[in-house]
Amino acid sequence: MLEVSTEEEITYLPKIQGRFRDGFRVIREDLGALIGALIVLGFVTTSIAVYVSNLIGVQITPYNPLQENVGPALAAPSFAHLFGTDILGRDVFSRIVIATPADFSVGIVVIASSFFLGALIGSYAAFHGGLLDEALMRVTDIFFAIPALVLAMSIGLALGPGITNMTVALMIIWWPPYARLARGEALKIAHQNYIEAAKLSGLGRFMILLKHVLPNITITMLVYATLDVGTVILIYSGLSYLGLAVRPPHPDWGEMVSLYQDWMISAPWLPLIPGFIIALGVIGFSLLGDGIRDALEVY
Amino acid sequence: MRRFFLAIFVLLGVVVITFILSHSLGGDPVVAWLGRTAGAHPALAEAYRIKYHLRDPLWVQFYYYITNLLQGNLGLSPSRGFIPVSEVIGETLPLTLQIAFFAIVLTLVLGTVLGVVSAKYHHRTIDRSIRSFYLAGISSPVFFLAILLLIVFTLMLHLFPSGSAADPNLTAPTPITWIPMLDSLIELNFPYFLSSVQHTILPSLALALGTFGVIVRVLRSSMLEVMHANYIRTARAKGLDENTVFFKHGLRNAMIPVVTLASLVITWMMTGTIFVENIFAYPGIGQYVFQALAAQDYPGILATTLVFAIIIVSSTLAADILYAVVDPQIRLG
Numbered sequence: 188m189l190e191v192s193t194e195e196e197i198t199y200l201p202k203i204q205g206r207f208r209d210g211f212r213v214i215r216e217d218l219g220a221l222i223g224a225l226i227v228l229g230f231v232t233t234s235i236a237v238y239v240s241n242l243i244g245v246q247i248t249p250y251n252p253l254q255e256n257v258g259p260a261l262a263a264p265s266f267a268h269l270f271g272t273d274i275l276g277r278d279v280f281s282r283i284v285i286a287t288p289a290d291f292s293v294g295i296v297v298i299a300s301s302f303f304l305g306a307l308i309g310s311y312a313a314f315h316g317g318l319l320d321e322a323l324m325r326v327t328d329i330f331f332a333i334p335a336l337v338l339a340m341s342i343g344l345a346l347g348p349g350i351t352n353m354t355v356a357l358m359i360i361w362w363p364p365y366a367r368l369a370r371g372e373a374l375k376i377a378h379q380n381y382i383e384a385a386k387l388s389g390l391g392r393f394m395i396l397l398k399h400v401l402p403n404i405t406i407t408m409l410v411y412a413t414l415d416v417g418t419v420i421l422i423y424s425g426l427s428y429l430g431l432a433v434r435p436p437h438p439d440w441g442e443m444v445s446l447y448q449d450w451m452i453s454a455p456w457l458p459l460i461p462g463f464i465i466a467l468g469v470i471g472f473s474l475l476g477d478g479i480r481d482a483l484e485v486y
Numbered sequence: 487m488r489r490f491f492l493a494i495f496v497l498l499g500v501v502v503i504t505f506i507l508s509h510s511l512g513g514d515p516v517v518a519w520l521g522r523t524a525g526a527h528p529a530l531a532e533a534y535r536i537k538y539h540l541r542d543p544l545w546v547q548f549y550y551y552i553t554n555l556l557q558g559n560l561g562l563s564p565s566r567g568f569i570p571v572s573e574v575i576g577e578t579l580p581l582t583l584q585i586a587f588f589a590i591v592l593t594l595v596l597g598t599v600l601g602v603v604s605a606k607y608h609h610r611t612i613d614r615s616i617r618s619f620y621l622a623g624i625s626s627p628v629f630f631l632a633i634l635l636l637i638v639f640t641l642m643l644h645l646f647p648s649g650s651a652a653d654p655n656l657t658a659p660t661p662i663t664w665i666p667m668l669d670s671l672i673e674l675n676f677p678y679f680l681s682s683v684q685h686t687i688l689p690s691l692a693l694a695l696g697t698f699g700v701i702v703r704v705l706r707s708s709m710l711e712v713m714h715a716n717y718i719r720t721a722r723a724k725g726l727d728e729n730t731v732f733f734k735h736g737l738r739n740a741m742i743p744v745v746t747l748a749s750l751v752i753t754w755m756m757t758g759t760i761f762v763e764n765i766f767a768y769p770g771i772g773q774y775v776f777q778a779l780a781a782q783d784y785p786g787i788l789a790t791t792l793v794f795a796i797i798i799v800s801s802t803l804a805a806d807i808l809y810a811v812v813d814p815q816i817r818l819g
Contacts, residue, residue: 219617328492329499331749332795332802334757338503340779341791345510417625424627428761429779441627448633448765455637462630469625 220478226471234288248281253436261454270460273447279457282438283464289350289433290440290468293423294416297357302412305365310400312366313373314392323370327363335360336425348431350439356426357419368411372404406483414476417469424465440465493803500795504788505551509544555792561785565778571789574774579793580665581651582759582770584682585690589755592694597701597744602737604702605709613706620699629761632692636765639688648766652682689766693758697751701744709740742813748805749798756794 240247249269250257256276264271270279312323330338335357342356376382385395426432427441435442440461447457554560560571600620604613623631639645647653652666656678659669667686670678712718713736721731759772767773771790778786 325492325495325499328496329503332496332500332799333503333791334753334794334798336757336760337775337791337794341504341507341787344779344782344784344787345507421625421627425629425757425761428627428629429776431779441629444627444629444633448629451633451637452641455641458633459630459637462627462633466622466626466630470621473621473625 217478217481219474220481223471223474223476223478226467227475230287230291230468230471233284234291237285238288248278248284250278250281252277252281252285252438261450261457263454264456271454271456273457274450279443279460282443283440283461286438286440286443290420290423290427290465293350293354293357294419294472296354297361297419297423298412298416300358301361301365302408304362305367306369306401306404306408307396308362309366309369309371310373310396310404313370313377314396314400320370323366327367330360330363336422339422339426340429340431343426343431348434350432353423353426353432357423361419365408365411368408369404372407373400376400376403410476410480410483413472413479417472417476420465420469420472489803489806493799496799497796500792500799501552501555504791505548507791508551508784508788509547560789560792563778563783563786565781565783565786566774571785574786575771575789575793576664578769578771578774580663581768582763582772583665584651584667584686585693585759585763585768585770586752586755588686588690589693589697589758590751592690593698593701593751596694596698598705598741600698601702601705601709604706605713605740606732608706608710616702620702623695624697624699626696627761628692628696628758629765631695632689632762632765635688635692635695646684646688647681648685648688648768650685650767651769652678652685656681685766685768689759689762689768692762692765693755696758697754700747700750704743704747705740708743709736712736712740715739742809745805745809745812748808749802752798752801756797 236247254277257278258268258272258276260272260274260276262268262272262276268278268280270283272278273282308323312320338360339353339356342359343353346352346356382395382399385399390398423432424441424444427439428445430442430445433439433442435446443461444458444465447454447461450457558572560575562568563571563574566574600616604616607613636648640648652658657675659666659673659675659678662669662672667679667682670676670682713732718731718735721735722728726735756772759770760775761772762768763770763772764776771793774786775790777783778790
């Protein structure tokens with residue numbers, strides 16, 4: 188018995204380590220993935236900095252993002268005001284910086300919850316089979332039929348506007364693709380020898396799922412999740428644009444685009460800059476996700 | 487046949503979800519409909535509650551909800567002066583179909599051309615530039631693309647108009663198919679047709695720019711895979727020239743997986759119309775959703791959710807059938 192397990196470890200461990208080492212190598216060599224990693228890193232650092240500065244009450248932005256008349260109204264981008272000022276004379280750069288944690292944390296929280304919920308439900312359905320499995324697939328069918336934004340919008344309306352409520356709305360609707368993915372991956376490994384061995388050794392179904400199935404489906408799901416963070420940010424920015432996420436005067440990227448689009452004739456950069464920042468964040472996660480996928484060759 | 491029943495089942499599920507949502511939406515619907523009148527006349531509000539079965543048990547309400555749905559009765563729309571929601575949808579949906587049609591054509595053309603070029607010159611500079619281009623497109627929020635197009639082509643270059651579905655000074659065609667663009671063609675009303683095409687191009691371009699990337703991505707990889715197939719080697723061995731092999735044997739087979747993207751593309755387009763129509767002030771169903779949202783017009787929102795779901799489910803069904811037609815290896819289960 189002991190011999191078998193050590194043998195398995197010897198062949199198994201270096202493979203995983205090798206894969207991750209390959210991953211870092213590919214990210215270093217793949218320019219796109221490197222750029223993606225840098226963009227994500229930049230946004231994450233900004234988020235943490237803003238969050239910490241909020242906690243300890245220090246202002247890290249050049250101006251107070253909520254204070255009016257820190258400069259002339261509708262000033263064009265300059266060194267004093269990097270992204271210009273809005274109609275109330277508020278500094279747009281400071282407003283964009285301060286809004287970073289909201290967009291990023293919504294992306295991460297929604298993906299993390301969908302990941303765990305989907306992994307649990309999907310792999311359980313794959314192993315349980317039968318009616319439960321069928322029911323799960325049909326429920327996900329229904330979720331696929333309604334555009335995520337429209338569904339989130341209706342749920343968001345029921346809950347009332349606000350970042351927390353939008354996060355909850357997105358968490359409710361986001362897990363089905365993860366359940367499908369987990370189910371498919373779990374079905375692939377359901378008849379592997381180590382699962383049979385775990386069954387024979389008398390391990391309960393739940394423990395098998397936890398100890399043997401979940402660890403083996405995570406890598407594929409992780410790649411999908413990285414690519415998906417950007418999509419959540421996109422949908423969230425849409426909800427924010429529709430006025431469902433934050434209450435003015437608090438800034439949010441999507442909300443800023445819809446607020447500033449009224450000045451697109453006199454100050455076209457105003458709606459374009461926050462829109463571009465959203466795109467930049469999404470591109471970062473796409474490039475990083477693509478890079479990781481290529482490196483691990485999951486698909 | 488099984489797929490058809492599945493589609494019906496999915497729609498039923500959507501109806502249940504919208505029903506649940508309609509009951510969890512905050513506030514008293516009667517107050518929402520009547521506004522201040524409800525407070526001033528409690529008896530009137532009570533009469534409305536009884537008339538609309540709001541005092542009945544939930545399953546009775548569900549029964550009435552379904553019967554009303556089947557009769558096409560979707561309630562009244564507070565954001566449009568209390569005209570029936572079905573009437574609003576009848577007015578706005580055809581205009582959105584015009585945008586959707588052009589957007590799908592643009593998406594397919596852009597996606598196929600760039601996908602083929604990408605596959606043909608894979609790992610070269612042009613492949614990489616195409617990748618950056620579509621990555622920028624699919625990563626941008628659609629409202630950003632729409633505002634960008636509006637600023638560049640309407641405000642700066644004055645190339646395309648915006649603000650309506652067609653020039654309001656032109657005589658509108660009599661409704662035959664209810665789709666103005668088609669009607670004006672049937673009546674040979676060319677000025678109106680041209681004007682509506684002009685008004686449609688930018689909104690549909692905004693939608694297409696955000697969507698064509700998925701097609702490029704899938705077509706490129708499926709093309710690269712197909713070109714390694716045995717029948718390609720056979721075709722080359724027969725002495726066919728490379729272009730015939732590439733387009734006739736390669737592209738045709740590589741297009742098959744693209745069909746499966748239909749429901750994804752339609753979903754993105756439907757979502758996109760909400761933003762794009764609002765930005766271009768185009769009076770389609772997307773603008774209606776936007777206005778209904780601002781006015782907390784629940785009947786309008788629930789009805790449009792249902793309409794979107796019907797469009798998505800039926801196009802997915804159509805794509806599944808088409809998939810079986812183009813690829814005989816797939817059998818409809």
